Amino acid sequence: MNSEEIISFSLIEEPWISCVDSKGNPRCVGLRQIFTGDEPLLAIRGDSPAQDYAVLRVILAVLWRSHHVDGPTARMDFSMPDWFEERMEEVAQGKPDTKVLDYLDRHAGRFDLLHSTAPFMQVADLHTKSGVTAPVSRIVPEAEAEFFTMRAGQPRETLSFAEAARWLVYVQAYDYSGIKSGAVGDPRVKNGKGFPIGVGWSGMTGGTFLVGKNLRETLVLNTTRDCLVSGSEEHQDLPVWERSVDTAAQRNGGVIEIGGPADLATWQSRRVRLHHNGSQVTSVLVSNGDQIPDAGLNVFGDPMTPYRFSPNKSKKGFDAFYPRPFDPQRTVWRSLEPLLAIESDLPYLSGATGSKKGLAPKRPEIFNQLMEYWADEVLERSLLPVQLVSVEYGAQASSVASTTASTVVLPPALLASDNPVARRAVLNAAAATMAAAINLGQFAGNLLVAAGGDYAFQSGSTDSILGQLEGRFNEWLSGWAGQPDPGAYAQSWQREVESAIVAEAEVLMRSAGPKALVGRPDPRSGADAAQIVTAATYFSRLCRSLRASLPLLDDAQARSLSTTLTSKEE
Template structure:
C-alpha cells in the first residue's frame, strides 16, 4: 500500500520557506514491490528498504547518484562493515539499517536543503560578482542544451519543488557538464569573471556499475563493500560531504579520502534560490576538481583501463583511468570489461590491462566464501553518460542491465568467464560478416555501402541481444562451459544465417545481375548476389566453425572451407566494448 507523509519540516515565514529537512520530508522517488511509486524521506527509505524494489529517477543517472548517496549514509552510519563476517550479520538481519535513524537525527541540520549556513550540498552566500541568478536549466539535465523542444519541460525550467530540486542537487555534483562557468566571488581561480573547464562531475567520468538485488535493502547491502577487501583502500579519515566543513566558493585542492568521499564528492558550488512555493533559480560554479587517474583502489563502481599514453606523459606506471561505457554497445557486448583482470596475465608483468568493477569482485568474494549461493545471479546495472562538444553538453545517457551467474566472477575457475567473453566475440564476428554481406550486395548494384552495412549490423545485434542474455543466465546450470558456448555458436549461426537469407532475398534484380568489382588484392570479379552469398557462407563458417564443413575441429573451432571467401574484411571487433577508448580522454586537471 502506498504510504504518504504530511509535510512537517517546511517552515514558512515572511513568504519564504526556511527549512526543508531531507531526513523527514519525502523527496526520493521509489518503486515499491507491489509496482506502485512513492516519494519518501531518507528516514523512510532506510526503514522501508525491504519493501522497496528500487530507487527511481527522472534519468538513470539520478538512480546511480542517489544509490551512491544512500551507500555513503549506510557506510557512515554503520561505520563499516569491517569484514565479511560483519556483512553476513547485516545480510541476515532484516532490521540491519536501524542504526541509520539515530545517525540521521545527529546529522539532521546538514540535511536541511534550505539551511541558512549549511544548506545540503550547497554553499551558503554563493554569488557572482554581478549577483546573477541563473535558470534552473543549469542543473536539470533532461533539458537538452540547444534542443529544448525535445523536452517535456520546453523551453525553460522556471520552478522546481523542493523535493525535485534536492534530487537535482545530488545529480549536478555527480554529472554536471564541463565548459566555461561564471566565476564566484572568493574563488581564486576566476579569470575575467570566468572559471575555465575543470571537467565533469566525478560520476560523469565513470562507466558506472552497481549490483541490483530483489529489494532496495539487498541492493544497498550487495554494494556495501567491507573494509577488509584487499583490492580497495579504506581510511579512518574517510567521510561523506555532510561530515566535512561547509564548502567555500573555491577549492582547497584536497584529494579524495575513500568511498564515502567519492560517493558525495562536491564537484560544484551550488546555491538554490527559493520562495515559499519552491525553487526558482540557482547559482552554479566549479567546486573541487578530481583527477581521474589511479583511483581504482577507492572507487568500486566502474571498470578501469591501463593508459599507456598517460603513463608516458606522467612518467609513471601503471596509470589506470575509468573505463567509460559506449552508448552504441549493449552491456553484453562489453562483458569483457565486467570480467577483466582475473583473465589476463597482465602487460609486462605489471598487472592486467583492465580491472573489473570492484563491486563485482566483492560479490564474487561473498559467493566464494559461502555467504551467497554459488548459483547466485548477479544483476549488473550499467549507467553512464556520453558528453559532447568538449564535455559541455550531454549527448547520451547509457542505461542497461546484465544478468549473469556469479560463477563468471570466480577467480579460481576462469573457464566460464572466458567462454562468456568468447561467445560475445562470436556474435561480434558473425554480425560483422552480416554487415559485409550487405556491403557486397550494395557493391553489386553500384550503391553506397556504409548505410546498408550499418543497418544490417544493427539488425544483427538486435536479433542476438535477447538470446545472448538468456544464454548467459542459463550458464548457471551449465556443467560444461565449452559445450554451452558451442550451443551459442549454433544459435548465432542460425540467426545470422536467416538474416543473411533475407538480405539476399530482397536484394533485387540489379544485385543478381551484378557488376565488375576489383577487390583489395587487385583481383577483378563479376560481383553479384550469388557470389556475395557464397562469400557470406564462407566467412560465417570461418567466424563460428561449421559442424557440417570438412575440417571443423569441434566446439569453438574454426572450419576449413574451400570457397572463395572474397576480399579481406575489416579488422576484428574490439570485444571489450572500448572502441571509443583507443585514445585517452582528457584527464581532469
C-alpha cells in the same frame, strides 16, 4: 510564501527519491523511509538511469557512514561476513536499520535542501560578479535541448524541490566539462569564467552495481569491507555532509586527498546554488567545484567501477590505472572484460580478445567482496543481475550525448577466481559476436553497391543485431552455472549468432530492391575484368565471413577448444 521566509525541505523526511514498491507501483520517499522497514521498496526509478545511480550512491554513503568502524582495534575485530549476515537478516525481516536512523538524526541539518547557510550539496552564497543565474534546464541534461517541455507543452521554467534535489545529485556526479560561470571567491576564475576541470567523478567511471531482491538488499550487496573501514584519524573518508561547508573555491586550497568510497560517492565536482520562490526552484547557478586529481589516475577508492591499465602512463615500478567507463553503444559486449578479468587471467585474455599489452583491468571491488561471501557461505551461489550505467559525452566532454543502462546476468562460475576456462570462453564469445555483427554491417553496405550506389558501412545493422542478441546472450551466460563442456557450449552460442545474422541478412536482401537482386558490375574491380555483383554474391561472401568470425562453427575447432581450455585450467 516568498524566499525571504524561513522554509526547509528535508531530504530525510520529505519525499524526493522516486522508487517502485514490491508491487511495481511508483513511490516517492525520503531517506528515512528507506531504512524504517515499514514498506518494501524494490528499486530506485527516477528520471534517468544515471540519476538513479547517483542517488543510489548517496544512499549508500549514508549506509556506509552509519556502520563505519572506527579505530584500529575495532577494525581488526570487525567481521564483514557477520555484518553482511546481520544486515541481510534485518532486511528479510523488515526490521529498521537503527544505526542509519540515528545517523540521519545526528546530521539532519545538513540534509536540508534549502538551508540558509548549509544547503545540501550547495554553497549558500554562491554568486557571480554580474549576479547572473541560469534556467533550471541547466541541471537537467535533456532539458538543454529545445524539446524539453512540461506536460502542457510549455518550456520548463521551474522544478519542484523533489525533482531539483534529484537533479542536483546527478549534476555533482555527472556534470559535463566546459566553461562554467565564474563564482566570486574561486581563485581559478579568469575574466569571469571558470575554465574546464573535467566531468563529474561518476562520469569518468563505468557505473556497476549488483541488483538485490529489493532496494535495501541492493544497498547491502554493494557494500564492501573498505566502505566500512576506510580512512584514518588523520585522513577520514567523509561524505559532503560530514565535512565543513564548501565555499566557492576548492576545498583544502585545491590540495585534495581522496578519502575513500564515501568521499567519491558524494564528490562535489561543482559548486551549485538553487534559487527558489518558496515553493519551486526557479533558477540555478553552477560553477566549478573540486577537481579529481590527475584525471582519476590510480583513484581506487570507488568499489563500483572497473579500472583500465594505461601502458602509456605506466613506468618501471609504477602501474597506472584509470576508471573505465563503458561503451554506451555496445555496453554488454564490451563490458565483459573489465567486469570479469582478474590478474591471473592475463595469459588467457591475450587469446580471448586480441593482442593485449600490459596488465589486466581491475574489475569492480563489489565482485571480489561477493566472492568472499560465497567462500564464507554467507550468501547462496546464484545468478545475480548486474546493472551497468554509462554516460557518453560530446566533443571535449562539454555536453551529455547519451545515457545507457544495461543488465548483465553473471553466474558465480564466471566470477570465481579458479575458473579461467569459463571466462575465456565468454570473452571469446563476446568478441566473436561483435565480429559477426560487423560482418552484417558490411553486408548491408554491400547491398547498396549491388543496387547501384556507393558502399557505406551500416552501423545500424550491426547495432540492431547486437541488440537482438543481447537477451539471448544473457540467457547463455546463465547457462554457465551448470558447468557445461566449454567447447560445445561456446559452439552452441556461435551457431545461434550465425542463425540470427543469416535470418537478418535475408530480410535485408528482400528489402534491398530489384536492382540489388539483378546486380551491377563491381565498381571495385578493374574495368577490363569487372564481375557482376548481386545481393546473392554478397550474401555468399557474408556466409564465408561468418565462418571466419565464428570459428567454432567447425566441430573440430570446438573440440580443440575444449581440449585446450581444459588443459590450461589443469
